[in-house]
Amino acid sequence: MSTTxxxxxxxxxxxxxxxxxxxxxxxxxxxVNTAGYTRQRVDQSAIPPSAGKMLYASSGxxxxxxxxxxxxxxxxxxxxxxxxxxxxxxxxxxxxxxxxMDSIEQILNESTTDGIxxxxxxxxxxxxxxxxxxxxxxxxxxxxxxxSLLTTFFNIAAHNIDATQQKQLGxxxxxxxxxxxxxxxxIASLNQQIKSANIAGTPAxxxxxxxxxxxxxxxxxMNIRVSEVDNGGVSVKGQPVTDLEISLVDxxxxxxxxxxxxxxxxQLKVETLPPDATYPYGKATVQINKMAxxxxxxxxxxxxxxxxxxxxxxxxxxxxxxxxxxxTRGVGYYKQVLDETARKFAELMNxxxxxxxxxxxxxxxxxxxxxxxxxxxxxITIAPGWESDGKGYLRTTRETxxxxxxxxxxxxxxxxxxxxxxxSDAVTIEAxxxxxxxxxxxxxxxxxxxxxxxxxxxxxxxxxxxxxxxNNIDAGxxxxxxxxxxxxxxxxxxxxxxxxxxxxxxxxxxxxxxTIINNMGLAGR
Amino acid sequence: xxxxxxxxxxxxNQSLKALSDANIRATNYRSFNKPSDDPFAAARTFxxxxxxxxxxxxxxxxxxxxxxxxxxxxxxxxxxxxxxxANSTRICGGITGTMTKDTRAPIVKELQSMRAxxxxxxxxxxxxxxxxxxxxxxxxxxxxxxDGNLLYRxxxxxxxxxxxxxxxxxxxxxxxxxxxxxxxxxxxxxGYTIAVQTGGxxxxxxxxxxxTVTLGAGHATKGDLEExxxxxxxAALAAAGKPTEGMDFSKITVAGNAEDAAATAxxxxxxxxxxxxxxxxxxxxxxxxxxxxxxDGSVVPQSAYDASLPGIAFLGYGMNGDGVPNNVYSxxxxxxxxxxxxxxSMSTIQPYLDSLKQAESNLTTQTSAIGAKETFLDSTxxxxxxxxxxxxAKDNDVxxxxxxxxxxxWMTQQFCYQACLQMGTNxxxxxxxxxxx
Numbered sequence: 001m002s003t004t005x006x007x008x009x010x011x012x013x014x015x016x017x018x019x020x021x022x023x024x025x026x027x028x029x030x031x032v033n034t035a036g037y038t039r040q041r042v043d044q045s046a047i048p049p050s051a052g053k054m055l056y057a058s059s060g061x062x063x064x065x066x067x068x069x070x071x072x073x074x075x076x077x078x079x080x081x082x083x084x085x086x087x088x089x090x091x092x093x094x095x096x097x098x099x100x101m102d103s104i105e106q107i108l109n110e111s112t113t114d115g116i117x118x119x120x121x122x123x124x125x126x127x128x129x130x131x132x133x134x135x136x137x138x139x140x141x142x143x144x145x146x147x148s149l150l151t152t153f154f155n156i157a158a159h160n161i162d163a164t165q166q167k168q169l170g171x172x173x174x175x176x177x178x179x180x181x182x183x184x185x186x187i188a189s190l191n192q193q194i195k196s197a198n199i200a201g202t203p204a205x206x207x208x209x210x211x212x213x214x215x216x217x218x219x220x221x222m223n224i225r226v227s228e229v230d231n232g233g234v235s236v237k238g239q240p241v242t243d244l245e246i247s248l249v250d251x252x253x254x255x256x257x258x259x260x261x262x263x264x265x266x267q268l269k270v271e272t273l274p275p276d277a278t279y280p281y282g283k284a285t286v287q288i289n290k291m292a293x294x295x296x297x298x299x300x301x302x303x304x305x306x307x308x309x310x311x312x313x314x315x316x317x318x319x320x321x322x323x324x325x326x327x328t329r330g331v332g333y334y335k336q337v338l339d340e341t342a343r344k345f346a347e348l349m350n351x352x353x354x355x356x357x358x359x360x361x362x363x364x365x366x367x368x369x370x371x372x373x374x375x376x377x378x379x380i381t382i383a384p385g386w387e388s389d390g391k392g393y394l395r396t397t398r399e400t401x402x403x404x405x406x407x408x409x410x411x412x413x414x415x416x417x418x419x420x421x422x423x424s425d426a427v428t429i430e431a432x433x434x435x436x437x438x439x440x441x442x443x444x445x446x447x448x449x450x451x452x453x454x455x456x457x458x459x460x461x462x463x464x465x466x467x468x469x470x471n472n473i474d475a476g477x478x479x480x481x482x483x484x485x486x487x488x489x490x491x492x493x494x495x496x497x498x499x500x501x502x503x504x505x506x507x508x509x510x511x512x513x514x515t516i517i518n519n520m521g522l523a524g525r
Numbered sequence: 526x527x528x529x530x531x532x533x534x535x536x537x538n539q540s541l542k543a544l545s546d547a548n549i550r551a552t553n554y555r556s557f558n559k560p561s562d563d564p565f566a567a568a569r570t571f572x573x574x575x576x577x578x579x580x581x582x583x584x585x586x587x588x589x590x591x592x593x594x595x596x597x598x599x600x601x602x603x604x605x606x607x608x609x610x611a612n613s614t615r616i617c618g619g620i621t622g623t624m625t626k627d628t629r630a631p632i633v634k635e636l637q638s639m640r641a642x643x644x645x646x647x648x649x650x651x652x653x654x655x656x657x658x659x660x661x662x663x664x665x666x667x668x669x670x671x672d673g674n675l676l677y678r679x680x681x682x683x684x685x686x687x688x689x690x691x692x693x694x695x696x697x698x699x700x701x702x703x704x705x706x707x708x709x710x711x712x713x714x715x716g717y718t719i720a721v722q723t724g725g726x727x728x729x730x731x732x733x734x735x736x737t738v739t740l741g742a743g744h745a746t747k748g749d750l751e752e753x754x755x756x757x758x759x760a761a762l763a764a765a766g767k768p769t770e771g772m773d774f775s776k777i778t779v780a781g782n783a784e785d786a787a788a789t790a791x792x793x794x795x796x797x798x799x800x801x802x803x804x805x806x807x808x809x810x811x812x813x814x815x816x817x818x819x820x821d822g823s824v825v826p827q828s829a830y831d832a833s834l835p836g837i838a839f840l841g842y843g844m845n846g847d848g849v850p851n852n853v854y855s856x857x858x859x860x861x862x863x864x865x866x867x868x869x870s871m872s873t874i875q876p877y878l879d880s881l882k883q884a885e886s887n888l889t890t891q892t893s894a895i896g897a898k899e900t901f902l903d904s905t906x907x908x909x910x911x912x913x914x915x916x917x918a919k920d921n922d923v924x925x926x927x928x929x930x931x932x933x934x935w936m937t938q939q940f941c942y943q944a945c946l947q948m949g950t951n952x953x954x955x956x957x958x959x960x961x962x
Contacts, residue, residue, distance in 0.1 A: 032527065102561075109559045111567065121578045128582040131810050132589035132832065355700045356785040397660065398822050400780075402798050403705045404689025405678045410660035411808050412824050419816050422579065446571040453560025453567055460561065471535060478528035489957035 006065070007509030013066030014502030017044055020069045021495045028483045036213040038074040038481040040205055045070050071237075074205050080477045081212070082226070085219035087470045089307035092220040094463040096176070096312025097328070100168045101456050104334055107160040108449040116157060117445045119150040120421065124442075127418050130396070131411040140394050144386060147364065151380045154342050158378035161338065165317065165331045169284055172313040173270045177286065180221040180310070181267050184246075187214050188265040191244050195262065198241045199234050215246065223307035224259065225249045231262075251306045257288060264291040268310075271299075278324065281332055284317045286310060322431040329455055334448065335377075337436065340429050341444050342377040348426070348441070350383075352417045353395045362395065533952050540945045544938040551935040556926045569923040577916040583813040584909050589652075590810055590832050591902050596651045597834050598895045604646050604839070605888045607639050608853055612885050617860065617878055622871040629864045636861035640854055644669070647836045657836030659806040666836050667854075675840075675854040680798045682842045683850045690776075691796035693719050697788025700781070702747060704754065704794075707776030712796065714772075720791030721750060729757035731765035740787065748783030800842045808833035812905055813912075830902075839891050841884045849876045853884045 003009075021042045031037040047065040110117050123146040130139045190211045197204035215226055228242035235241065243262040247255040259266055266288055273283045286305070287297035302318055305311040320332030346365035350372060354362045360372055366383040367375045386393045397410030420426050421441045429437040429444055437447045549558070560567035611617050616632055648665040649656050658666035661678045668676045675682045679689045691714050695702040702721070706714050719736045727741040727749070738753050754777045762769050779787070809829035817825040841851035850856055860877050863869060 105559055105561060111557060111559055111570070112555070117571070121575070125578070125582050125585075128586055128811065129589075131808075132586040355781060361782050361785055398700070399660070400694055400701050400703055402678070402680065402689070402803075403687050403692040403703075403796075404708075405661060405680075405687075406663040407660040409654065409658065409662035409808060410806075411810065412822070415809055415811055415816060415824055415829065416818060416822060418811060419818065440575075442575050446568075446575075449560050450564060450568050450571065453562075453564040456561035457564050471532075475528055475532055478531065482527035485956040485958060489961060493961070 004513070006063075007512065008506065010063070010066040011502050011506035011509055013047070013068065014505065015499055017042070017067045017069045018495045018499035018502055022492070022499065024072060025488050025491045025495060029485070029488045032483040032485060032488075036209050036216075037483065038076045038205070038209055038212075039483045040072050040074055042072055043070045044068065072203055072205060074208065074481070076212075076481050077477065080473060080480070081216075084470070084473045084477060085216060085224065085226070086307070087466065087473055088216065088219045089221075089223045089311075091463070091466045091470050092309035093307050093312040093315075094459060094466055096171075096309040097316050097330075098456065098459050098463050099171075100164065100313070100316035100331065101452065101459065103164040103167065104161060104331065105449070105452055105456060107157055107164065108334075108452060110446075110449060116150070116153045117442055119146070119153050120442050120445060122146050123150055124418060124421055127414055127421075131414050131418075140391055143394060144382065148382050151365065151382060154338070154377040154380050158335070158338060158342075158376065161331065161335055162378070165281075165335075168313060168316055168331070169270070169272065172284060172310065172317065176221050176309045176313055177268045177270050180218060183214050183218045183221075184260050184265040184267070187211060187218070187244075187246065188260050188263050190214070191260070192263040195241060195243065199236060201236055211244075218246070219308070221309045222259075222305060223249055223251075223311070225253065225255070248304065250304065256304050257300075258291070261291065266291055267294065268300075269297050271297075279318065279332070281335055284314065286314070322434060322436055325432070329451065334452065336431070337429060337448055339376040339378075340431070341448065342380045343375045344427055344429060344444070345441060346372070346375045346380055348420045349417065352413065352420060353393075355395065362393065364394070529952060533949060537945055537949070540938075540942045544935075544942045547931075547935040547938040550926060551928075551931045554925050554928055554931055556924060566923050570920065573916055573920045573923060577913070577920060580813070580909060580913050580916060583811065584906070584913065586810050587812055587902060587906055587909060590812075590830065591899070591906070593651050593654075593656065593832065594895065594899055594902065596649070597656045598892070598899070600646050600649045600656060601839060601888065601892050601895060604643055604853075605885070605892055607642055607646075608881070608885045608888055611636065611639055611857060612882055617881060620864070620869075620871075620874065620878065622869065624869070626867070629869070633861045633865045636857050636864070640857045640861075643840070643854055643857075644675075647840065657834050657839065659803065659833045659835035660808050673858060675852060675858075677803065677835075677837045677842070680800070680803065682800065682837050682840070682852045683844050683855050685797045685800045685843065687796050687798050691715060691794050693792045693794040695719070695721055695788045695790050695792045697790070700785075700788075702750070702788040703780040704750070705778050705780060706794065706796075707773070707778070709773045709776045710771075714794045715796060716794075718791055718793045721787055721789050723789055727753055727757075729753055729761040731758075731761045731767060733765075735791075736761070745787055745789075746783060747779045747781055747785050747787050750787040751777070751779040751783070754779075800837065804835050804838040804842060806833055806835050807831045813909065830905075834895075839888060841887055845880070847876060849880050851880060851884065851887075853881070853888075856881045856884060 021044070024040050024042050028039045044067050047068050049062040049064055108115065123143070126139070126143045126146045130143060190207055194204050194207050194211065197207065215224075218224060224246050227245050227247070229245050230240045231243050233241055233243075244260070245258060245262070246260040248257045248259055250256055257266070269287045269289075271285045271287055273279065273285060275282045285302075286300050288300050289295065289297045302311075302314045305314060315328045316330045318332070319326040319328040319330040320336060321327075321329030323333055323336045346363075349365060350360060350363040353364050354360055362385065363372045363383045364386055365375065365380055366372050368379040368381055370384050372383075392408060395413050396408045398413050398416075399407060399410055401407035424440050424443070425438065427437070427439060427441050427444050428435050429447075437444050439447070550556075556566050557563040557570075613619075616635055620632070644667055647657050647667050655661070655666050658678070664678075666678055668679075670676055670681070670688060676688060680687050688708065688711070689705075690708045690711055691706045693704045693706075695704070704719065717734050717736055719738065721738050721740065723740045723745045724742060725739055727744060728739045730737050730739075736758065738750060738757075740749055740753065755774050758777065759769055759772065759774050762772075807824070807826065808831065809824045809826075810832045812830045814828050814830070817828040819825055837852070840853045843852075844850050850859065856877055860874065860881070863874050863877070
């Protein structure tokens, strides 16, 4: 048997459900352009008749007791989210590495501007000029000027590569790690708020959207995995309230460290180690603290970052290709190969100009301290002996002249130097005992920027492919969770009609009651 | 809605980027602006650039050498004319045994002025360098000593004696040690040999004609050798009973850096220089023949162009079996001296006149050799110019794109971009809202 006012209650529930649905639809429509907003939907369920607790079975047609709006949920696909984050990490890694390599390419690019290779060509031209004009001071000094300019170009290139390294290190510290720290902290605080809201029964969907946007951004920097963990806490409406955990994972998906666990989080820091045998130009290390002990930082090996911008920056800063057996030719490779080239150049020229068995008594090029040991691209300069001597320091001939005769108009030693610089088998640049390049001196200089060009070319196409895939995944995500005006418009009509119908029913129920109360049993009045 | 809008934005930006790239290419027509744009084109371009620079260097070397050679040719012709004039019947051709001193006097004068002309001509300079000096530098190659003998770079062209004194060149692994005995000791050390060794205490000893210098361990530099000779040689010679009259030991020097190690071997001391070597001296210029070097560091002659013109090859050098010089200057001098004396006999003067005729034909040979060199250089020049053209064409091929291709590409990109913009109005559609009241 139904109660007297049951119809009114049923109508009321219908109207209320329709109204809250309309409000949610309005919420969706007004957030159509909000970034990261996931469309919401009211979950409705019919209320069953409350006849289950009767002692005796009842008969007759029992109706349910209306509709209940049980909650609001988001339309979001967590699988696509996970895919997006993994891909985002890949994009971040390749774009960070590409940025660093592009900066180096700008320094070494000689397609349209003159650099080391062009200056080497100029030195050769001056040497050739000396053979056909004679050994007078006028032409020896142009050779010296050309050589001096060449050393300047070497110095500038080395200095600029250093500056690039510092710049990328700055980006790692301030941009990648700094941002990641802020995100982890904010996610932890949001976790706390969302959990409290969930316990209180209000789903806090807008905060969840905010948190998802932050997690997406964090995934750019590191390879992370997000999981909802039931820590045996509170259950609301039969569902356990979960904690959000974010962990750093390796290539196989195995957890390495926990980054965020509900409201607790870690912080990262970047340290630079001084140069040593394995890393002749120093090393950048990322350190991590403990959730329980925020003041103690320990090193994280580079291998634990397998993807993300941090990984890209670490590859660029710490890996030196053939020089240390790693896969990426980072800034260390280009520094070392430039140094090797400068050193080899100085060695060849110094030998050609010297007259003693040890082949070092009349060096043309020296390090900035005047000695010939430890010449690098950054410190190569004209040897002090050549600077100060007016004429005749450059040895033009190996023939011993007759007593009292000046035979310096002979050209065989200059030709020898020319051959050293031009000859196609004269120079071998070695890394760890393996040959990186064999060919002429100019070829060695060109090879540096050509290898870089090839690396960048392949990295750029990989990066493009990654970005395109990321875009596709994002399109798929948005297809599901972004607001579709058409659908909301139909919902408006739908719920509007439902509201009108429920209101109509309420009027009908009222009339029914009116008929029963006021118009029934009036016989004989 | 949001998805469609953001996808459209991405596509539009991509199209705009492609348009911008095509724009750059249509303005500078380069196929790449940095190696990463097209690594293979970049590699070929750098290679071609190097080859083109090399070729330019060869061409500039060639033109320097050609100008020097032309200048040398006209000088040699002048000298040749002088010598053939000297051989003409007017002068040497007309010498008979019956001429009086008065008839000989104008000939003597003429011969002497010819000598002076030849000396000036052979010291000609071209662009700051002496044409006929070979590998010599600094002073003019030809000079005359106090006795009127012709010296080529300090060496008497008739006898081969170096007026700068005797020397001994001790062979060494990387560079020989040269001991110079100085002008002041001219002729005094001839016939000795000197041996340098290390070990034990330093000492100098002489036995027979052999001088042995022992340098103590750790004191085996050139400077030490010089010191040992300056201080110890005199005593050693005296001890061996050898004459030391007139020797100035302080003038003995060792060439090169004093800190370098001295070579240990032996060599003869001599003041004679090989005139053949001097006449065959080479100064090599790279004209793109594939420069090669021997193991000892000398240039392989066929792999470069020899631009040296040693003066004594033109004027002649040395003496024949009877003591008659081959050299034009010396001959003219000797002939004019004989004519100037009171008695002239044809039998004594005839060998000199014959040698003068020989020298004239030598000069003619040398002149035609220069002509042959010029022809060779001309054909090399044509070859190098061809190579240069080919390299320019090759560079254009790899480094630049066809202007027509670049412009068509740019117009296509423009069209794509316009189409993308127009699509926008169709994609960003009206929604149902526009149709509801």
